Amino acid sequence: MGTNGDIPTLIVLVLGDSSVGKTSFVHTVCHDQPLSSPPPVTVGCHIEIKLYERRDRHQNPNLFFIEFHDVGGSVQHKNSRSSMFYDDFNGIILVSDLTSRPSYDNLKEWLDEVIRYRSQQKLPTEFTSEALKNFDIPLLLVHTKFEESKATSLLNNSKSPNNINNHSFSSSSLLPNYNRKSVLANLLNCDEIFIDCYSKKQFSNDTPNVAKLNSFFEKIYTLDTRTGYSVLEMIKALEKASGKAIPYKECLRRPGNFAIVYADLSLAFKELGWTAQRDLDEIYKGL
Template sequence: MGTNDDIPTLVVLVLGDSSVGKTSFVHMVCHDQPLSSPPPVTVGCHIEIKLYERRDRHQNPNLYFIEFHDVGGSIQHKNSRSSMFYDEFNGIILVSDLTSKQSYDNLKEWLYEVIRYRSRQKLPTEFSPDVLQNFDVPILLIHTKFDESNGVSLLNNSKSTNFNSNHSLSSTSLLPNYNRRSSLANLFNCDEIFLNCYSNKRFSVDTHNVAKLNAFFEKMIKKASVEPIEQIQQFDWFASENHYIH
């Protein structure tokens, strides 16, 4: 966790396939308004910063810089991006496109790419739920293009999901309602947000989505505050603390 003029900085990795809306989502969060047009494809890493104020202003510190590292999703850069961007972070946001089943399926591989790089152990090539047992980094799922999905999702929203299966998806299942979550949100034990990145109606002040995002920030703050560096280094899966700011 870095500092800038006494304001701590937390780093979030924003990961997912190309053209799923990572840059549009980050822009909306950091600038409180949607992009007017689709952005160019990210090459390398695009960085944006948001000043986050905690609801409980008696907390000290109550201000944090949240630094979003929007990592390009090109498969050609898979071998190089790990060593460049996965060393120091405090949380992970995984982004998929509601109209693309493949982008949702690939979220497991994106997370596993980070886990394999950070692990001190030799891990299997294929993802399995077992690798999540010691992975203790806050995660948030973002599903974009809600408007284009016409209220129908490629995600499985069944109340009971067998994670020993291949996390099968239904092409006709409706978006999760109330306390139901997609299979990956259950697998990763995290919240998820459904939105259209070119409209701020589903992501304005005091909405349920903002509450989920703030809860994600609070989880990062809690972990960065209560775990000393020497304790964090004992975990095979947890990233080292951030000590820089762009």
């Protein structure tokens, strides 16, 4: 987690094949309006920033910046993008094009690429839930060109699912459908949204898309393994868990003390595959 003045900044990787609509999606989210024409192909990484206000405005902080890293999908850059873009992030959005079946099938390759780089561990060749065991990063699936496909043409062309019960994922898996969760979304245990990047109504207030997107934004803050808690938040959480009031006194910060200090656990994950997986409420339940 970085900071911009007094406001925290969280990084979200936006990954997917070239020309699936990543840049258009990010622009719509950040500027509340779609692009008027298709953007040029992203080379390297395109960055957009959104100021997000948390749903519970009494949370501290109630504002944070979300920095979207729209990573170019060119196959030629596969060997170099890991060390350039995968070291520091707080969440991942995987984007596919509903009119291109390979773009959906390739999403697991994109996630596998990140996991292998971050963990530096030998993983099974087949992408299964085992590969996600120590990868506690919030995820969201975004499927573009919804109006064009209506999420039916690709589904009708797909084969019967294989090994859904044991969460295997292959090119024969069912593709995304608006009326039911896709195999990949079930495997990753994440939400998915269906959009038309050139339609503003996709992100109108009180729509399922907005609710799922906001839920993802909340997760990247509250579940980020490098997110700190204030002393007051720790006291309140302990009061909640114990059912007892804890006496405390609010005082000014001592001269020379830092206002905010965070522990960066990325090295522990990279070297040991370990992440912090519990929030304050879960921690205090065990006391």
